[in-house]
Amino acid sequence: MQRSKRVKKSLILALLTVAFSTQAISLEPSSTLRLAPTKEQAQTAYLSAQLLGRYHYKTQPLDDALSEKIFDRYLKSLDPERLFFTQSDVDAFSEARTRLDDAIQRGNLAVPFAMFQRYEQRAVERLSTAREQLKQGFDFSQKESYPYARDKAPWPRDDAEARDLWRKRAKNDWLRLKLAGKDDKAIRETLEKRYDNYLARTQRNKSDDVFQIFMNAFAMSIEPHTNYLGRSASDDFDISMRLSLVGIGAVLQERDEYITIRELVAGGPAAKSGKLAVGDRIVGVGQADGSVSDVVGSRVDEVVKLIRGTKDTKVLLDILPAESGPDGKHKLISLVRDKIKLEEQAAKKSVIKVSEGAVQRKVGVITLPTFYEDFEGRRRGDKEFRSASRDVVRLIDELKKEKVDGLLIDLRNNGGGSLREAVELTGLFIDKGPVVQQRRPDGKIGVESDDNAGVAWDGPMAVLINRGSASASEIFAAALQDYGRAPIIGESSFGKGTVQTLINLDEVAKNDKPKFGELKMTVAQFFRVNGGTTQLKGVTPDIRFPSIADPDSYGESSYDNALPWIQIDAATFKPAGNLKDVVPALQSRHQARIGKDKEFQLLLEDVAEIRRLRETKLISLNETERRKEKETQEARLKAREKGDAKDKLAAIRDDGLQSGERSLAADLAAEKARKDVKDVLLDEAARIVADEAELSNAKPQLAMREKAKAAGQAIR
Template sequence: MTKRFAQPLVAALTLTLSMGISAANATLAPAPVYSQTMLDVVTALQQGHYNQVAFDDSLSSAVLDQYLETLDPERSYFYTSDIAEFEAYRNQLDDEILAGKSNAAFDIFNRYQQRRSERIDYILTQLDHAEWDFSLDESLSTDRSEAPWPVNQAEMNELWRKRLKSAVLSLKLADKTADEARDILRKRYQNQKQRMEQTKGDDVFESFANALTHEFDPHTQYFSPQGSENFEINMSLSLEGIGAVLQAENDQTKVVRLVPAGPADKGGQLQPADLIVGVGQGADGAIEDVVGMRLDDVVSKIRGPKGTIVRLEIIPADAADRQKRKVISIERNKVKLEEQAARKRVLELTRDGKPFRLGVIEVPTFYIDFAALQSGDPNYKSTTRDVEKLINELRSENVDGLVMDLRNNGGGSLREANELIGLFIQRGPTVQIRDASGRVDILGDFDPKVVWDGPLAVIVNRLSASASEIFAGAIQDYNRGLIVGNRTFGKGTVQTLQPIDHGQVKLTHAKFYRISGDSTQHRGVEPDIHFPSLYTVEEIGESSLDRALPWDQVRPVRHGRFPSLSPFMQQLIDRHEQRTAQDPDFVFMRKQVAHLAEQKDNSMLTLNEAKLRAEQERNEAWMLQAENERRVGLGLPPISQLSEADDDLPTDDQGRPINPEAEAILAESGQILLDLIDLSISHTAAAQPLRTPALSAE
């Protein structure tokens, strides 16, 4: 299955999906400014990008394929004859790009305008006159990324007839009447036609330039002047609204991640990989369909004044039934930076009748108040300073071990990741950075002070990225503690913004490497002990992105190591598996992961109403049974419908719903740390005591 190219920085995208096009009777042409702009983009790529790519026929061919996929990812607009005609450009685009030309891109786009307009007109006509028989045994492929383009109008019409029928059926199963479904879809496509007429040349040029930049890596991007403004707005306002980073995926809006301590994060109802299909204003405003809407338009509808309510109609990522929707309410607010700070708690566990107290420090992001630091404020706020204070407080509470929780931590300050590692080791290198010229810089901790030298575990998941991966990788390379959870995101690249006369270019200019020499790029950090996860590497993470830079290695850095954890590892894994085999939460999570995998393997969607309803009922019954089995195992009363499961969730001290699976993972991480303490005590005299901070030279 071909992966989608999707930049997750919200409204900067303009044409990555088939939204922005002009009317069929109008054509767009390159403006004179695009010539120099293309040359500026090429210069930036050649001189500043980490990945050196030759401007030759191979690149030309790849850019053509990427541009066509950008415009028509589901191969449902262009005909086979169009694609055959575009073949004339396959080995010419590199020459045009180097000459500062984009004529071919506009020619292709103008044909796309025509085909898109034809399809919308067809749909609007069908909505006025067509009737649908939902008792027929028809089906529709949900993945046409590698399907052949339609050969003729009859084949194209048949594809779109089924797509429209599927959309009507989906709305019907969402309790819409036939007339309501027609109205919703008519408005959806009329809005698309209106937006088509608003497309400008900058939109087309930006789309084509990004087909080029994407061949270097998925994080490199050209922003037009309007795109640059949107990008800067989203960066500066990233802590306002609901606190969610979104991206466009096909005709839908996908949640990439939640801003720690933001309104969506606190609400606990919106999760990464959820799809947003509708937006409503206020507590009772009508839900507006946003399927097929440009990403920046969706973002503008979700944004709003602090204290107001926005309602989102979503398809949850963990929904076994991808037709099932639910509406959630979020109060818009501005994230308070102090709420993003590291925080602590004490986890109390019992082992063989003996009580244990484990300190837990959650680090939502790697932050530092640079302004306060540069002004000389001795009390400037930073991750490392806050964590050091929390560790000292936990030490005074006589905790037996420490758990660092980096789940969903998307990164932040490299300086803070480096200094945080220093709280757990005496001194030594922490990370390597290689630039485009091949020069490798090594960062390290040179302060011999160790704030915590006791048993340590670090929890990570698929959304732990960048600086989180540097921290976890270093802890693992030093044998300083156990890494538990899931394979991390795998973002081991560094970007910078380079202004040009007409917009700006975001460039990948360096790459991170662990002190072992392994890159964190693409593969991320593999935990010592794995937990079940709903986030698959095919859907979330660096490896899910086309053209992601590969994993590779540099020379390892000479560094010390704490006594190896290898003698304990198999016993730790065995104890974990034995314990969780009967744990109701882990049994539920593993069942859910397996069930969702089975659902995703089926790429055909039935258009038979009775069959689709039966599938929905089976999926809901399965989820209800699995949830009740979990609840009975935990000594909780069973529920009669799934919505009740959200009603009795406990909340933390900040009023956020406590996710039972997240709590189960934390508790099991604590149990694993207790296993490590137990095994280290009973280990042979030849083993170093776990608290010994001495390092062996390598």
């Protein structure tokens, strides 16, 4: 531990002693950069520019105009809340504003790296300012405020204004801990460690990190959903799509300078060995040859790379047990890597029982976090390849056996995934027909259709969405809405109406070994079968729920360069039902019910409070005022406490601490408490589906079911 602290201080000192004037930054290569661009990065940037300029859906020349957009987006990526740079820093960068296009095309990336180094220097200075304030203390009787929402604020004029901003930030950090009941000694120790950890993280940035940030600023300046994926990001994307990896089955977290085991995945090598426990710290990682590398002070992604590998190979872990102090006895364990299934991101089912008088109905809920698909497994012809639609079919079969009366597909915060999976999932609920239209850059329209006869579920159903439901989620929800197959419940979705493809830059360059990474590039815009698009507007729910998300800062409409909303001709399709026949009745019942539902009314109060706080953008630094606000909030929470809700609410109150500053046990307890809080919106959505089931039972069976039976079609 002593060694790592000395290393940290020497690195910080090295940053502070970098000679960095406020003159304009040179566009020529420099030997003074701590992090410098590589030859491969220059080649990657050039190749990416050629592909984006020729094949992107929204063709845009890499010229001075685009350079200015890249410049502004890069600054925002580095300092989104405008806390580090000053206006003089931005002025010093001004020569680069219209020359980043030349830098990319000529393979000279010195300037974005120099800008990043300025950011690192400012980070050291700002955190040093905050740390000095901890020694001086604060006067909480003053009437002043901290502007915590600064994304649209002007840059601090000079260092004096920046230092005052950080004084207020540190004062707010202190006051939060004080209001949570911490004494001065504990507060000072907590904040000193917080600021030191921030500085240490800054020093662990690598050349690839800078390049990743800059390339995304470049790509997203063309269109919001175009991205660059370095080798690590590309690997993570592949894992998220196939829901599996080869490793030991442990969720890791940085805590202080240790990589700590946060969770053991059931059935993985780590859990099955019985040799590891939550809270154990990994201080070294080795391979089969027996050599072990020290990983104290390393980033979690670096340690993950060392632990992952080829199936059936050995990995050695030097472990400092959870109960041991820094000088405790280590243990060396050997594990054999295996395939780990990431079930947390897979489709799941549950059943909600809804009672209405003497009648009880069961609503099956399928929660789908993402539209995953094992592309490589499908390509190889694996019979058991993993995909969202295949898992959902299995879950529907299980729910049928439980004799559910209706089905609710929960797509909240599902950001999309595989387009093919969106089409195949839609096909589980409609009997053949177009699902989505695509318009390519040349203006030609293609139609993606469900060609399989029959459905997996022909009963009452609904789809639950929110602002975080995007892309493939919107394709699915829009199709079921257009077909009249299911009412959409919730809030307006994200509004992403574009299609991306992955381009392997190494394949394009014919590299023998991976060097360049991948481009996720927008190549088409998708349209509903009715001819409209979800672009910008999203999917409008048939039954609206209160919205917590801020549309000005989250969603497609928050981007300044999003594609416009347009309309094309409708595809030829035959609706499966008419939502106009059922939605008014469902809406009427919903309104009558929530008017009497105490928990739903409390949710509406919370939403109103969140909106109020969002609009203020300032927080008082006066202790008397803050205590009064806290007491008001505490009174609101206390009025709700009953039974086990008391413990859950206590766990989510503001304690002034950030992630990793509590004990691991406290962090896990708080996380569990948040998960266990009653999902009022899900329960109400289930009640709406139960209403739909009741209404459908009072009428002839669904037209689609009758049609399928009459045609003698098998229900798949």
